[in-house]
Amino acid sequence: MLQNHVVMNKGLLAAAIITISFSARAQIKRTNPKVQPNVICIYADDLGYGDVSSYSATGVHTPNIDKLAASGIRFTNGHCTSATCTPSRYALMTGKYPWRKKGTGILPGDAALIIPTDKTTLPKLFKQSGYHTAIVGKWHLGLGETVAKNWNGEIKPGPKEVGFDYSFIFPATADRVPTVFLENHQVIALDTKDPIEVNYEHKIGDDPTGKDHPELLKLQSSPGQGHNQTIVNGIGRIGYMSGGKQARWADEELSPTFLAKAEDFIRENQHHPFFLYYALTEPHVPRMPATRFKGKSGLGLRGDAILQLDWAVGEIMNQLKSLGIEKNTLVVFSSDNGPVLDDGYQDDAVEKFKGHAPAGILRGGKYSVLEGGTRIPFIISWPGVIKPQVSPAMVSQVDLLASFAALINHPIPAGDATDSENVLNALLGETQKGRSQLIEQGLNNLAIVKDGWKYITPNNGETYMPLVGIETGNLSEAQLYNLNEDPAEKNNLAAKYPEKVKELATLLDAARQNK
Template structure:
């Protein structure tokens, strides 16, 4: 099949890359000149990415308290992965990986991005929204962005510069200045966000909690035109501050302590040095988020287009558990289903997350898939879906899941690779087959696990399996070298100098 280069529309309008960078940036996309997949022209795409939801936080993944009927139904009507991985154990890098199919250190995002930071997703990166836009989809990101220092920053790359026609949501997490700046101590008040933006213009004060605002906007945008749509729906729940309507708190009142019942609207940073509030607020926030994403799914069902929509659901990293390490983590109660670690760590609890794909034409309802996959695979999977070939000169770390989805043999060609600054100094991890190696910041191996019989990472085999450790260490070194010599990253560095 002959391939022809197509000028990428989003490249032409990006003001942040030099003329020298644009050819490299635009060279990523090629369109096949024939055999366009029928679904790419008519079917919708909905990628749902939620915040800090743990592997064990839903009914579909075994939680015996939290009610998540909509996520559970999504799993029952689609395929549920038992070994699905986030690109990182932190929010911003994980989102960078999801959008590009490239391990986050390639993209310019290594850790979470503070307010007003100059760090952003590399301006010469291509996202799956770029692919969709070139195939005629309406594109939107509705919800959390967190791939720059703020949606207000005029000199930073914004969603419109990565293929998104429409944007609504917040930069990082929910804020409310009235509550935060109250002179009363402890501070109190409903955390209705006042930091929402629509197409990078401030929305101002609101009167609903975040997830409902996001679902309202998503439904309105879906109704806005009849064209096929590509929607990245990114709820900020269940990240702190966890704030939910009263009806969800009442649902879990038996999991609230008297402290929480007596102080229902206390500002979450004022929870320090006060009695424990119980797990009910966390449980309520998961159910609230589930109900809101369920509204969007039911809207598609009622419109008669749900079965014509490819849906991918996952979380950006593992949960914040009830063992807080920082003040903002107090009151959380995320579940890893017993996996070791949590958000910010490279053990399974920080990386393994829920993963669901629903598309009845290709996915048998109720299927449970045990082969490992990653959110990095979403980009190449959608590229295949939209019949867009990827220039092999631009490294991808994900692989198309269509052979796996269609029930064919699927042998992953690359090892899984993660890198992130962690509190315990374990900066790198690599998984090849059942074997997982964790390496410290200096490049020295510290842990070796066989996940085939040790999901919970209890038996460190570093000393007893030296030949396996050496093989994985070599794979890690090769991958790290490749990431550090990434052509897009080097091009950005050259531009700065």
């Protein structure tokens, strides 16, 4: 190999040295346990492939996310595992496909914890390697051992028991009760004289509901979607809640509060390796951003919420730079599933987003087994280590656990994170080849992608969800798409390539059996 280098001119030799140096730096950071990068996972909620301007979005401008993408890798084939939030978050935490475990669908706000406390999780991986770990933001993975729980005392097990040293969360998602903050095991600002009760079966207490008192709503509920139960902050929620009047948050304060808590954790741990899971709430419903963002996008409250999200990302990146830890911090930015416009509230998302395609060129969106359900913005930045680029590698959030285990040299015990693949080289931009096979989960269907071919199993469920205006991807016949040539899934090739259908169906059946 050295003989080949002799004939290189000085320019080519210099380029080769730079390339070798880059690879060496990356290798050193992966193998030297004393050089452990901080890791921040910024997780958006319902943000689509077409909602970020660096992914060719129209109508929405996201300069801070774009800047993050320009500093690292923007993956064009990055995926969450599932087209809804709880399953994707389960996969991120455990390294396992959620469809393998019963009870990992969209959870009510009073659900019990679904993350195992005796297995390797993403935060536990870092914690066991000496990192300080934290989650700030949306949780939606259940709390406690049972549905029935005392919201007025210690609520556990929860984030701490699955590996987070510190947690500042709301229990489920913003459209579900209880609408309170939890710091570690306890509700913030709890008044023992006004105890909290939560029920998803029947009404409790005398709080007005959106169904009975629509005149009290500042954001009307969409018909038939269930967001018309206990009213909090002028917005009807899913589920019933009584008590806790002092502890209830206002939607407008969510993003600034979570940002402040995330910044506090970063500041306090700037001299020690840390892992932060920063789970944003935008642009999930109800969309009620801080006043400074309302009306700013010209695209309704959903557009305003995306601007708020972008601002929060910029604030985190500015803080890393001001603390001088930007070059020792790896940042992942992604979303839990594809986009949806009308998802429970009449907030002009449909009317004012005409001309904007939240999923870009992709079909489907949230709830859908089509690409719009799971192909989402996926960006990784690590200044000085990752070379700025656009990558077509197929990567999934389920792979972060195994990949980060390789990064920080922490082996995963046999039997844990069994669906997580080590794609670290792709995540660091050293190769543009990721995993070759991926199983995608819609609301009630599965698909498998292998080497660019996608097979969707026959399903007799509805093909279109009229309440949310999204194609599900369900058909009574098999579907086969060549995503390399047809990422928009316009041409069903199942009849033309029956052997490919058979091959992929067999692979999917085998994966289902291998639990």
